[in-house]
Amino acid sequence: MTISYDDPFVGQLFERMSALIESDTGDDASAATLAADLAELARINLPELDRYWARTRLGQGVPDVAFRQGRTYLFADEPPTRTFRTSGTSGAVRGVAHYSRRGMDLMRASILAGARRFMLPGLDRPAVIRLVPTEAAAPDMVMAHGMDLIAQTFGESRASASVVGRAGLDLDALSSRLDAAVAEERPVLMIGGSFAFVHACEAFEARGLSWQLPSGSRIVDAGGFKGRSRSVTAVQLRRWFSRYFGVVGGQCVNLFGMTELASQLYDAPTTDDAAAAEIPDPEGRRPKGGRATVRASVRDPDTMDPISEGKGLLEVRDLAILDRPHVVLTGDWGLASPQGVAVVGRITRGERRGCSLTLDALTSKELRA
């Protein structure tokens, strides 16, 4: 017997989740009760989850393969109103995340709450410049949806734009938008994938271009370098943000988001590089800030017990997810420390592997078609 979408229990969950997102200061106890109720809903409507937990650990996050398989939606009696898909950068089947009407409301509320707390402080109607396609151009890309929403809600509409066209990142458009913001002395909130920023910075280096963006401007780079041919460290990226855009220190924020999640994790606010010196990750990836709605934790690679210090498997509990299991085992490394949890790269096999080939090392071109 499953719980219907119209069941009052689901309605109450929705209300409690909305309230938590709105206040975002819920105490751990109420968040824990809500999490337990969401888990109960999930295990009743998705009996596989119980069997998964029996084989792993009670409450362990679902792996990304569950989303690629497309069987995580909880409400058989309520068709999803919206579906987002993963990028499929690893060449695998793309993962899907279905959303109900209420689920979309929760996601939007959580995106805005996170943005308000981590992106917008000190900014009034900034130029929201996205190195991400528009939602119209990429309707199944969750980041396009989220960034459009942030731009529409918080941005100055005339000065805000996506600078990704059909041919990819439009560096001329980005340059002229930045020029205009500088001329108007309007602070910029620039958002994009980490790799898009590397591409832009390298191009501006070649062109000899740089800007001193107006005071208060902020850069939010999302994700890391999964599936990319090369990567740079967080320290290097922040150096480039300073050199090419004049944006420094705590004004540079890394965002961790996944199609499988409704909420995002942001670097905990820092004011200066002294705080950065305390970061345990040698590449300078900062711990993510905590919110009652969304919380990162780390599991020990041997026991899968939660750990409060050290490196392990990143798990994210997102209390803005109504339609699917709300805990996700991301496949990333988490580095737990007293300052919080930093996301420090994808988990891949180690180096000690003898002469047996690892397929991670090959591109598909190297294998015969």
Place this chain on the structure above:
Amino acid sequence: MPPELSPAALASVTVEAEGQPRWSCQVPTEAGWDELGRRLRAGQEQLAKIPVAEIVGILDRCVQKWCDRSFAPRQAARDAAVEATGFSAEAVERSFDVELRNYRTPSLLATLRRELGAEQVLDGFVHSAELSGATMAVGPGVVLAVLTGNVPALPALPIVRSLLVKSAVVAKVASGEPTFASRFVQTLVDEDPRLANALAVTYWGRDDEATVAAALAQADAVIAYGGQEACAAIRARIAPHQKYIEHGHKLSVCLLSASYVEAMGLTEVARRLAVDASMFNQHACIAPQAVVVEGDAAKATAVGEALAEAMQAYAEACPLGEMDLADRAAQQVFAASQAWLSVTTDEHELWSSPSFEWTVSVAPELTPRHWLGHRTMQVVPVADLEGAMDWVAPLGPFLQNVGLGVSGEMLRRLGQRLARAGACRICSPGRMAEPSMMWKHDGMSCVAELVRWCDVEMHDALSDASSAERAEGMVD
């Protein structure tokens, strides 16, 4: 290092790991490479005077000692390999046993005869009826062997092959497993001091371009082990006059027909697969990462279940050892994925020991991205065994060893398809981990590839009826 090198030719390097000094070794200085090269060539000239049968004898006596688990240098090398690779002591011992027993006299002579026709061609001219003349094989003056770590005892192989063709060797050890080669070489020198000036073991860092160039400048031939990038970097530096033998990373699989499984019985099939997958902790290119079973999902599950038991039994006798953090985390991610798939579909199943001493999964298709090593086997059903070629053929350039559980006509037919697809070795399941010295490793005649031939033909002195005797008379 050859004993007569001047002190000025040598320096010492200390290799660090995680900020701590781990080991150090002697390396030639920039100018020292020339002196080392001269010394090795002098050593090689001395080596060239030793009849090949005698060299085989030296190798045999050395290896006989190394085949004894109580031989002190072997014990020291074992302990170092345990430290370097994370293998359990027994896993290292078994790797040593399997590798080293190949270097005994019968196996060495059979290898030379298979590849060169007769071992005496290395000592001088040998009569050739086809030529109506005589032929002789000459090894390179100096071989540079770039070694890889993580497969215990493997560094002995290029050293043995080089000495068989009377070449001096500079072995460059891997940073992760630096000690085996030098211990093995020391035993050789102890066995016959005439080898001392023909053998050097050293190291340089991955990015030390100047040393690579200096080392390559001394080499007439290069034998390189390593991954794609490492091999490509060396290959790009090979000069036209240098012989080059590359052993890149490869993959292996096992294919079982339904009738083979039935005839052999699940328990025995599983025992054999467990040996293949567990030896070298699956770090070797000859170890299977997956087994394709003719039959339905239930058949694959039955094989998987039996294999899980056999892997456990193997692990009890020979534990895996320790994995590094990244591998442990990757195993957990894989286990979580497989756990989810196994509870949501009928096509997936998963068995593993709590600490990932071994892992067996069943999947509907071969997915090389999930081959994690460390005794992780994927079992995949296929309706008709020939259908497995759709999965195996794309691995072609990287396909090494196939454990082919079939009989009769099927061995011929499927064997030919596998050979054409890229496989370099086919054997029974259970024998994948123990290729002979005679096997054409990576599809190459690894001894013959080293030598240059000189033929005497169309020579008046050999053209009469007694040419055979005359040719024989050319032998020293």
